[in-house]
Amino acid sequence: MIYLALSFVILLAIGMPIAFVVGISSLLYFVVENVPMQIVVQRMVSSTQSFALLAVPFFVLAGNLMNETGITNRLIKFSTVLTGHMRGGLAQVSVVLSTLMGGISGSAVADAAMESRILGPDMNKRGFSKGFTAAILAMGGLITSTIPPSIGLILYGVTGEVSIGRLFLAGIVPGVLMTGFLMVAVAIISNKRKYSREFEKPASFTDVLKGIVENIWALLFPVILIVGIRFGVFTPSEAGAFAVVYSLVIGIFVYKELTIAKFIDVLKKTSVDLAVIMIIIICSNVFGYALVTGRVPQTLAGVISTVSSNPYIVLLVILLFVFMVGMFMEATANVLILTPIFLPIVLGLGFDPVHFGILFMIIVTMGGMTPPVGVAMYTTCSILGCSIGEYTRESIIFIVAVVLLLIILAIFPQIVLFLPNLVYG
Amino acid sequence: SPKETTTVTEGETPTQETPVASENTEKFVLKVGTVTSETDPLFEGLKVFKANVEERTNGGVTVELYSGAQLGADEDVLEQAIVGAGVGIITDPGRMSNYVKDFGILGGPYLADDYEGALELMGTSVYKDLAGEFESHGLKILSFNFFQGSRHLYTKSPVSNPEDLKGLRIRSSGSDIVTKSLEAMGANTTVLAWSEAYQALQQRVVEGVEVHNSAAYGSSIFEVTDYVSLTSHFQLLTGMVISNGWFEKLPAEYQAILMEEAQTGGQHASEIVLEKDAEFLQQSIDGGVELVEVDTEAFKLAAESAYDALGYRELKDAIDKELGR
Amino acid sequence: MTLRRFEGIFTGTGLAALIVLVFSAATLRWFGIDMSWSTDLAQLVFAWVCFIGADLAMKQKRHMGVEILTERLPERIRNGIYLFNSILVLMFLVFVVYYGINLCIVNVQRSFNTLPISYSFVTASAPVGATLMIFTTVRRIIEYIGNFRSGDYSNIAVTHGEEGGEVI
Numbered sequence: 001m002i003y004l005a006l007s008f009v010i011l012l013a014i015g016m017p018i019a020f021v022v023g024i025s026s027l028l029y030f031v032v033e034n035v036p037m038q039i040v041v042q043r044m045v046s047s048t049q050s051f052a053l054l055a056v057p058f059f060v061l062a063g064n065l066m067n068e069t070g071i072t073n074r075l076i077k078f079s080t081v082l083t084g085h086m087r088g089g090l091a092q093v094s095v096v097l098s099t100l101m102g103g104i105s106g107s108a109v110a111d112a113a114m115e116s117r118i119l120g121p122d123m124n125k126r127g128f129s130k131g132f133t134a135a136i137l138a139m140g141g142l143i144t145s146t147i148p149p150s151i152g153l154i155l156y157g158v159t160g161e162v163s164i165g166r167l168f169l170a171g172i173v174p175g176v177l178m179t180g181f182l183m184v185a186v187a188i189i190s191n192k193r194k195y196s197r198e199f200e201k202p203a204s205f206t207d208v209l210k211g212i213v214e215n216i217w218a219l220l221f222p223v224i225l226i227v228g229i230r231f232g233v234f235t236p237s238e239a240g241a242f243a244v245v246y247s248l249v250i251g252i253f254v255y256k257e258l259t260i261a262k263f264i265d266v267l268k269k270t271s272v273d274l275a276v277i278m279i280i281i282i283c284s285n286v287f288g289y290a291l292v293t294g295r296v297p298q299t300l301a302g303v304i305s306t307v308s309s310n311p312y313i314v315l316l317v318i319l320l321f322v323f324m325v326g327m328f329m330e331a332t333a334n335v336l337i338l339t340p341i342f343l344p345i346v347l348g349l350g351f352d353p354v355h356f357g358i359l360f361m362i363i364v365t366m367g368g369m370t371p372p373v374g375v376a377m378y379t380t381c382s383i384l385g386c387s388i389g390e391y392t393r394e395s396i397i398f399i400v401a402v403v404l405l406l407i408i409l410a411i412f413p414q415i416v417l418f419l420p421n422l423v424y425g
Numbered sequence: 426s427p428k429e430t431t432t433v434t435e436g437e438t439p440t441q442e443t444p445v446a447s448e449n450t451e452k453f454v455l456k457v458g459t460v461t462s463e464t465d466p467l468f469e470g471l472k473v474f475k476a477n478v479e480e481r482t483n484g485g486v487t488v489e490l491y492s493g494a495q496l497g498a499d500e501d502v503l504e505q506a507i508v509g510a511g512v513g514i515i516t517d518p519g520r521m522s523n524y525v526k527d528f529g530i531l532g533g534p535y536l537a538d539d540y541e542g543a544l545e546l547m548g549t550s551v552y553k554d555l556a557g558e559f560e561s562h563g564l565k566i567l568s569f570n571f572f573q574g575s576r577h578l579y580t581k582s583p584v585s586n587p588e589d590l591k592g593l594r595i596r597s598s599g600s601d602i603v604t605k606s607l608e609a610m611g612a613n614t615t616v617l618a619w620s621e622a623y624q625a626l627q628q629r630v631v632e633g634v635e636v637h638n639s640a641a642y643g644s645s646i647f648e649v650t651d652y653v654s655l656t657s658h659f660q661l662l663t664g665m666v667i668s669n670g671w672f673e674k675l676p677a678e679y680q681a682i683l684m685e686e687a688q689t690g691g692q693h694a695s696e697i698v699l700e701k702d703a704e705f706l707q708q709s710i711d712g713g714v715e716l717v718e719v720d721t722e723a724f725k726l727a728a729e730s731a732y733d734a735l736g737y738r739e740l741k742d743a744i745d746k747e748l749g750r
Numbered sequence: 751m752t753l754r755r756f757e758g759i760f761t762g763t764g765l766a767a768l769i770v771l772v773f774s775a776a777t778l779r780w781f782g783i784d785m786s787w788s789t790d791l792a793q794l795v796f797a798w799v800c801f802i803g804a805d806l807a808m809k810q811k812r813h814m815g816v817e818i819l820t821e822r823l824p825e826r827i828r829n830g831i832y833l834f835n836s837i838l839v840l841m842f843l844v845f846v847v848y849y850g851i852n853l854c855i856v857n858v859q860r861s862f863n864t865l866p867i868s869y870s871f872v873t874a875s876a877p878v879g880a881t882l883m884i885f886t887t888v889r890r891i892i893e894y895i896g897n898f899r900s901g902d903y904s905n906i907a908v909t910h911g912e913e914g915g916e917v918i
């Protein structure tokens with residue numbers, strides 16, 4: 001096991017792609033422990049043979065389709081109507097947009113990239129600092145991935161065998177609260193720096209109503225999704241396929257913006273996006289076999305139990321650890337590697353797997369937004385031409401806002417659990 | 426026998442007789458997986474197996490237990506065993522029939538009437554010959570007596586004979602034996618994962634399931650069905666199957682201990698299942714399903730044609746003959 | 751047709767097929783029509799989309815690593831580290847090809863869910879995908895060695911600019 005850990009750290013440090021770091025260090029374990037090598041290949045292949053995991057390509061595709069179907073543009077208009085009158089108007093718009101996008105898209109990075117391209121230039125023109133713009137656009141993605149559907153929650157559910165339907169329902173309230181927390185943070189900065197508004201007055205009731213009508217298909221989708229999964233109309237994977245077809249129908253027949261050529265482009269882009277994440281999943285499955293047969297979860301549980309007998313302190317230690325790892329490693333690998341290690345421990349302490357899943361996934365996903373390593377951060381910074389240092393300074397207030405929310409969610413599990421318990425009983 | 430395990434080095438006489446246990450300094454580890462949870466009676470049987478093997482081999486063989494498919498699905502663990510890993514799994518005749526086709530007959534309808542009857546099957550020469558064939562495929566059956574229960578029908582309309590089953594959509598696991606047997610008994614089948622069965626019943630995608638009482642109660646099937654017919658069409662017998670390559674490296678004494686203790690473990694698990702079966706049935710009845718009087722002989726007669734459909738006719742006759750029925 | 755173009759068409763078509771298979775099976779199930787074979791077929795297709803797509807992603811240098819240490823090093827040393835990494839990856843891929851083929855042969859009897867085909871058709875996706883990645887890796891190794899000769903390391907620049915690379 002020591003070979004596995006050592007090779008993992010060394011390979012990671014010298015910049016090897018994470019999928020191969022995981023694959024090669026696992027292979028070394030198999031060699032040292034004299035486990036037949038064919039099992040490496042078997043675990044790689046078997047990771048793709050989970051019906052639940054098919055939800056991932058579908059929701060990635062549905063998210064990528066939104067921009068080409070005209071859904072995104074209409075949601076931007078609607079968000080502007082809702083929050084344009086506030087100080088730092090466009091920044092507030094971006095937060096609300098992340099929330100609305102969250103109902104169809106399951107990816108924080110995709111949301112951050114799209115918003116940086118579409119809202120970023122205008123935010124710079126309004127005189128918002130580059131660091132502030134990059135930070136809020138990256139952190140806003142966290143709302144998108146917390147509100148269902150969520151790729152992160154699907155991966156957690158598949159890895160930890162936790163009901164994806166329950167996880168989706170549990171994500172709603174924390175996602176909406178996160179919108180509130182980030183909007184407050186934006187308001188504090190914007191008022192201090194006197195950032196500009198889009199409109200002088202709040203929009204009229206009729207304007208809001210018009211916006212709702214125009215966006216009814218996008219606003220309705222998360223409702224259909226949740227109801228459909230809850231009442232067994234479709235499984236989460238089928239819901240993903242349904243989301244794609246739904247977006248296609250709206251793009252072709254309702255908004256009439258989607259063409260065959262655009263669709264093929266989106267398919268191409270999505271298949272590469274998918275491959276990047278799947279190769280990590282594939283190699284992590286080998287790693288998982290090594291961890292399980294090496295009895296790592298049991299050993300670590302023993303170590304952790306010596307830290308404290310108070311379950312909340314243990315939870316805090318685990319979440320802190322996840323946060324630190326998230327600063328350096330990407331979300332996909334973190335979910336797949338850390339879930340099998342920590343989930344049994346927190347279950348043993350009496351925490352609910354859905355409650356833990358929400359806390360865990362928010363922190364893991366936030367890893368992509370915290371320096372020094374993070375894809376959402378790289379993406380917004382490179383599109384906006386912002387330095388990592390500037391980003392880091394300006395992101396602190398948003399990270400603090402999310403951490404505050406996490407503390408509240410950790411102490412009051414009912415905030416997370418009441419919706420799934422209400423609907424599922 | 427000590428002959429096989431003594432390593433001959435210079436200056437040592439190969440005929441020297443010493444107790445086996447002290448010679449075997451080499452340690453062995455067997456990882457046994459199951460897809461069920463740790464609360465399943467199966468796991469209790471595995472715990473007995475582990476404790477007894479470790480004690481009797483003086484720690485020479487360590488048994489590690491993995492619940493919840495941690496080692497992989499049944500087919501995956503069988504594959505790991507075939508390539509020589511020290512692993513094993515509790516699995517059913519259907520999955521084993523990939524390697525020795527005829528072995529699948531052990532999952533056939535009404536091949537045995539109950540657990541005792543299933544144990545009788547293990548005594549037949551047909552079983553023993555088939556079980557032996559796995560060794561050439563890299564698999565070793567330690568014992569095949571992990572009984573998980575008798576399968577019955579939980580349905581939305583009352584079913585007391587094959588006529589009642591006509592046109593009803595019953596959930597099948599997808600295994601050929603299950604599908605063909607249900608069809609022979611009169612039903613239409615829909616293949617679904619067990620995890621989807623509850624919702625499928627709720628939406629009337631299927632109108633019934635064939636399942637054993639503990640699993641039926643565990644998945645709250647009583648909430649979405651109205652009747653239970655105790656057809657006992659299958660005796661769900663599973664076995665502990667491990668890597669033959671790994672097994673053959675063991676000293677003969679250890680091999681014998683493993684075989685014996687797998688039998689003991691299986692018996693222990695089966696006893697718990699039998700003890701709790703009535704309890705689970707009662708809980709489902711308390712939950713609202715109605716017990717239907719069943720014409721078992723009619724189902725038995727109807728199910729017989731499944732053996733023709735599956736190509737098991739000759740084998741079935743041979744078993745019947747050996748058991749004198 | 752270039753290999754890259756073929757891989758693009760293969761994965762794009764595979765993805766579209768996945769939607770058709772899963773969506774139609776779910777829809778037909780509401781009418782009581784059993785199409786469980788289609789979800790099994792979807793899983794077969796998914797394995798191939800993943801492993802062929804992996805090479806496509808590799809060709810586009812989309813597999814991410816942690817670069818905070820390496821990007822501070824002189825280009826020559828970085829080139830050396832990348833060369834070392836690529837050789838390790840090559841060895842890993844060779845393992846996958848060799849043992850993957852072996853597994854396909856040894857356990858050809860394993861059947862694939864409800865489809866009347868061998869599970870080896872699924873397993874084969876790994877050695878095939880790894881073979882494609884071997885071509886890509888070898889080409890890259892040649893590039894890194896060439897860099898030492900020419901002294902020009904411009905092609906190793908790490909671009910965080912590439913959008914995405916992670917979909918959570």
Ligand code: NA
Nearest residue numbers: 102144147149
């Ligand atoms: Na979302």
Ligand code: NA
Nearest residue numbers: 327367370373
């Ligand atoms: Na980070």
